[in-house]
Amino acid sequence: MGTDVKAIHQRDADLRRRAERVIPAGMYGHHSVVNMHLPPNFPQFLKEGNGAYIRDVDGNEYVDLLCSYGPIILGHRHPAVEEAARKQAALGDCLDAPSPRVVELAELFTSTVEHADWAVFAKNGTDATTGCLTIARAATGRSVILAVRGSYHGAAPWCTPWPAGVLPQDRANMRYFDYNDAESFKAAVAEAGEEFAGVIITPFKHIEGFDQELVDPEFARLLRRTCDDCRALLILDDVRCGFRMHLGGSWEPIGVRPDLSAWSKAIANGYALAAIAGSEKYREVASTVFLTGSFWFAAVSMAAAIATIGALRAEDAVARMARAGDLLKTGVVAQAGAHDLAIHYTGHPTMPYITFEADTDYERMTTFGSAALNAGTYLAPRHNWFLNAAHSDDIINRVLASTDRAFDAVRRAYGGD
């Protein structure tokens, strides 16, 4: 494969060499092909995005099933979003004071997200999750936040998955429990005792390296009830799932409403934006926390978010993503069976996660992802995928053509199960 990769990724290879000189390890964070354990044929650099497609710097085009790790929910460069952004950019983005867009977006956000009576906007998902923790501590005068062991809530010292530079004090006021495990939650609450300020949890369990798990509604209700009993805050981290499971908040279908919710990724279809939404009860205390940043009031990303929410409604995007997700799941599961390969297909239909039962260290999944890429679909072999509203039936059928070849490659390399 070496020769092929070289031929079709010449510009990518040149850029990697240049990057090695001026960026630590050649690339940082979750956009490093090394950090994300992407197969060697994955490009490190992309040139453009267009609807359901992305194109790398060497001109190779792929159906995009990663959606920039979540942000792209309507497809790349959605016309209505781009038009709204262009219109605002012609007036101004980062001004000395907010534009009217912040009011319009806060109105739209609170009328869309069911539990939300107010909203504050930021730039990173980490800004939003960290802000929620700080508000919970300010509201209760207590210190301890409960979180699910291994859940990703951002890259700040209190939550980063990498230990380098993190101190014990950064997590001294965190306690952990297991997703959907009532007993471990109750034990964490008991451990927190008088200092129980709140719990932060993702809408479903999406921890890398484990089968994903939808929330048990009874478990969600236990969290809600316990927070009410203890006057602690229930914080829903909707950064990854937000607007893919339900426009009104990801736990609306199960009828459990958080006190605070953290949003980012998809709320502006790729424009840098995050949000903290809260219920009436915590409005006043939220104003006592210094939530700010140089670009938190930038108007273009807010104009983009307004257009994104409008398009999500107009296009009935949540239902369409669910349909695309079901189509994909049905197809992939059938293909695995036809190739006599045992897989786990878990998670919400719009954010599926696939593993091979026989894999010990993703070796089959790596072969699968590599072959899928060669067949024209970009999917992360060790991360959940994302559906978006540009994934028409036709696009999903193209994906399925890729996954069929990918299963064939796995079967040829490792045999059937």
Add this chain to the structure above:
Amino acid sequence: MGTDVKAIHQRDADLRRRAERVIPAGMYGHHSVVNMHLPPNFPQFLKEGNGAYIRDVDGNEYVDLLCSYGPIILGHRHPAVEEAARKQAALGDCLDAPSPRVVELAELFTSTVEHADWAVFAKNGTDATTGCLTIARAATGRSVILAVRGSYHGAAPWCTPWPAGVLPQDRANMRYFDYNDAESFKAAVAEAGEEFAGVIITPFKHIEGFDQELVDPEFARLLRRTCDDCRALLILDDVRCGFRMHLGGSWEPIGVRPDLSAWSKAIANGYALAAIAGSEKYREVASTVFLTGSFWFAAVSMAAAIATIGALRAEDAVARMARAGDLLKTGVVAQAGAHDLAIHYTGHPTMPYITFEADTDYERMTTFGSAALNAGTYLAPRHNWFLNAAHSDDIINRVLASTDRAFDAVRRAYGGD
């Protein structure tokens, strides 16, 4: 004044009423006129920016002397920056992997900033300062960071100026000293002892409520020497000053180079971007810290940064801002004298801070700011101002016409000194 304000700020008032319903306290952070103690005639909402001017939602135009609290360094909507951003936006912004812009920008940044051998890009100044602390701790295996008492380094729990929701553990590994005070620095180093990981400091003392103070080069050299002796890291927080004092880093004129520097605000002329720059010695350890965020690889802000640095060079912007700053200082100081008012005009010429000697709680400065606004110049009465490259002699003369009327208003309200 009440009637005037009402008449010229009707749309602003309507937006404030709407904001009250959906945003805690009507607005958050440093863009809240309440939080920043701006006089009542200051608009809460702006419609647009254009070169040296901003316009509020009621159509009133002002010369902008706040520059969006720093980010606008070339003037609002600088043609070359906007063109670069538009061109990149037509390809894509937030993709599944970085665009070539990240390499080009890292090359340009490291060839511009003298101490920098590598760079990592983020969204907020707080991302950059927090990242620097984490890298320093990872590099040394020690915990304690020294910082100047009262200095602003961002809005995360370890550094936010507001105490709500902050826990003792968030700052358990911070020790403080006073700017330009060698004895207090030495005492902090002694207190940190074996745990001394690094020191974070702004290029000059710009703490709200105090006269600004340029760094004593001997003090800067003491910091550098002490860090070398202790194998701790010297971190320059260039978020606010970056590119206004010197393109190569704000301590280049005094010849003291940091190990790490934090950047944001002006590096992309208002586009949301931050940077951590570092020297060779800390390249490898930087790659062990998980520095990432959903939008940290967004290509449009990087294209804007490349164009910004290009325009700063092409327009000889640093020298021009210094000239504009000197012109402003000379004019304002002369006006104060002519009105028999004693002021302190401190800070770097491109980021001046003005107080009245007789003020006890900014009452004169508030009158000053209010009158300057009515005369057509937007300047923050309780925050340093910012010069930018769009501040031509003509613009500065317009500002001086405003400040002359503002001094007159102070003189009439409070008498001379």
